[in-house]
Amino acid sequence: MRTIKYVALSVVAGLVIGVPLWMVLVNAAKPFAEARTPGFGLPHDWALVDNFRTVLTEGRAGVGLLNSLLITAGSVAFILIAGSMAAWVFGRSASRPVRLLFYASIVGILVPAPVITSVYLDAQLGLQGTRLSLIGLYAGVYLSLAIFLITGFVRSVPRELEEAAQLEGAGRLRIFATIVFPLLGPVLFAAGIVLWVFIWNDFFYAFFLLSGESRQTLPLGLFAVVSSNSHSTNWNYVFADVIVVSLPLVLVFVLGQRRILAGVMAGGIKG
């Protein structure tokens, strides 16, 4: 019985995950002419290194990597810190105005950020086209999810420690920094992963908000590679770039797989 199940699972995983993955890998290793109509066969001539070199130089994957890191790390760090601070208040206060503020700040879980009015706003603020405007948008939308998850967690943390520290005369900032924040580890990890994946992979908002090649993120770079030849798509470069765009997350995932899946599950079920 179990063997049948494993065989069935292997077949499904092979078809659903393996086939697309294989296609990406073999065609990323082919020279242009061979990859013109992508196929499942192994390359006759291997051009993997050449393709990566082209993607890195002409596709500016290095710049993209740097920008993606900067924007994702900046957004996620801000969201987690500001979110924890707010969530601590939300989790500890039962007053009506605070509860209303809580609801106002988690609407973003359901209602997405409007993209074009954001462009308008950024133009008014003098932030048009900048990385900061994109970080602001990500923070504005995804603080909702972070606050929601962290507040739930704060409520499950006993108050005693905080009260003891308060009696000893510790200020609020110190209590937060030395006692509360460290306790939030598990939920910050879970929320951090989810946010990191959302923001790292986002194309839509970056497409509208960022301007100039020097600011482009990895997905914007992929779009540029796909579009650089009008006559036929250079699938070899496209797939090489797909690997470049995906590899950082996949590597991290493979290394921390167990904790990541457990973290995401813990975060999800609270919803």
Place this chain on the structure above:
Amino acid sequence: MKRTLLSLLLATTLLASCGNPMAKTESQSFPQAATDLNGVTLTVWQSNTLQAGYKSLFADFEKATGAKIRPEIFPDPYESNLLTKWATGTRPDLMIFQSTASFMRRLDPAKNLYDLTGQDFVAKQRFGLAKTAAVLDGKNYGLSLEPPSVFGLWYNKQLVPKPPTNLTELVSTCKTIKRSGATPLYDAGGDQWTTQILPFMLWTDAMKAGLQDKLNDNQAQWTDPAVVDALKAYKSLVTEGCFNSNLKTGTYAEQQEKFVAGQVAMIPQGTWISSDFVKSVGVATMNQNMGWQALSTTSPTAAYSTTFSVQMPRTGNAKQEQAAAAFLKFASGAGYQHFVDVQKQAPALTGFTTPSEVPAATQAAYAALESDGTSYPQLFAADFGPFPTYMSKLINGSSTPEQVAADLQAAWAKSAKTAGLTGF
């Protein structure tokens, strides 16, 4: 909470009552071309369909002046991709795009681009380009390095001994070829954009007879019988089986391959395709196998439209602008002959020579431009929407020719009204 909401609303209203944040006003006269360009990098926004000549022109310019050129390529549909970026406020030093009036209008050139009208290279433009390319409200905003794109029928001389010169002949030629087993016509419904060309060709007679002017003045509508008939003709060629069987998903690349391989007898295409053919089969084979024929509904009249031109945005950076001006000078002077030679095209400026490798078919297309009455330019004052999408609906049977015409008219009216054209 109430107060927070209130102040938010207040802030919102304040923001909304400001002017258009994407409008910028500047007025600077055309900059002097710089002479020392070492250490200057020019950003050039360009369409992804530019041919080899531009690359070599950039390299020549870099070598001659010490400047660096950094091309930024905009994918199809480049208009929407470019304008999405343009709206973020970014400006390149130069841009090379197909400069139709409706595209130019969206750039708001009076504010954002340099007026090139008085420059000496504009006076040297051939094929009437000074009056048709990158022109808006009588001002010229672009330098055209290429002749206009002429739309016509490329045919295989073996399969089509006598090319059709009007719609009736096209239909009968199609029938003859079908009997021989070859595919009469190929269009690339998968890439969509190629499907505009045959309608362009077919409605040219009517446009030349006055319809285009009437449309531009809102004296006529796109639902005009002439437009509907052109679309109906396309549709009936589809039902007759004149097109490739994979019309819905065919690609531009395959269109070329099948035509070169002799499996397809005719393709409605622009002259830009010539250099691809030169690359794939060479001029000698082309001259032997390929012909070009102007065709509209009732007469052999070729439609043409202006193609790429180099435009110079106002960036506010004097040093960059002087370098950009130097590029225009170089491109229209010392660097131009080599550009033409690499492009294997007729020169768009007087005083240069046509390279020997321009194929006979392409020369026939340019001849149609230069002799009187055999061609007519597409110069539409506004935009008629995503025509390739409408054509795709026509091909897929989800729109009738009448609906496509109505879609064109709706998009046209919207564009003209938004742009504030007189008469709308």
Place this chain on the structure above:
Amino acid sequence: MTTSLRARAGTAGFLLPALVVVAVFYLVPNLLNFALAFTDWSAYKDTIAFTGLANFRELLQEGALSTGLRVTVIYAVVVMIAQNLAGLLLAFALEKPSRVHAFFRAMFFLPVLISPLAAGYVFKALLADDGPLNRAAGIEVSWLGSTTWTIVVVALVNAWKFMGVNMLVYIAGLNAIPGELLESARTDGASRWRTIRSIQLPLLAPAITFNFVTTLIGAFNTFDIVFAMTNGGPGDSTQVLNMFIQQQYAQGYYGYSISMGLLLLLLVCAVAFPLLLTLRRREVDA
């Protein structure tokens, strides 16, 4: 008195960074929707004027509204069903912790990590007319060339990309079911199917709520996958609302595209909130 004031100031200080950013970068743009949707803001003019309902009238006349809504709703429904079905099946298969299960969970979670744009390009290549799938299987299916079925194909790719999330949430839900319940069902001689139907599925209600709502909202706001795979075609048969918004914006019709954005916002609210409430209520009943 002073301590309470200071405490309040302290509270405000902790809320401020988050609230300011949410207000400026999220709430203000959302409220701007309600103002700018009624204007003629465009690339063509220097000024912005209120034009009342003109944009909405145009949306109706152009047929963009009905097309956009129809396409988006079909897409969202297919995504919701497929993604949850796949997630649920995988969750039941991989529910118990084991080494092999961990491996398969990781496999099926992999697409979640890939950018949706990249996923779209990968399937565009895979499903092309002369693409590897058709050639390897010896079939001639025009996956991306049908005005009826391509929207379903694109929706299935969306489900492929995100089913890993739904799977994990369902697994977490299943693992939260007390072991004694399943144990007693087994001693009562209940079949596997009966256990699933009368114990596991009802107790999964919170997970189902979460997954249905997030999947639906995600699907309404889709862009990247459609943009990469079909760019709205063939015809306008896969032109979801965000595709339309991007196209109009790119043509310089800013106010007009915002009016469609406002409708998308209202659509999400109209569907998400009632759904959340009904599913929550059922959860309590169950």
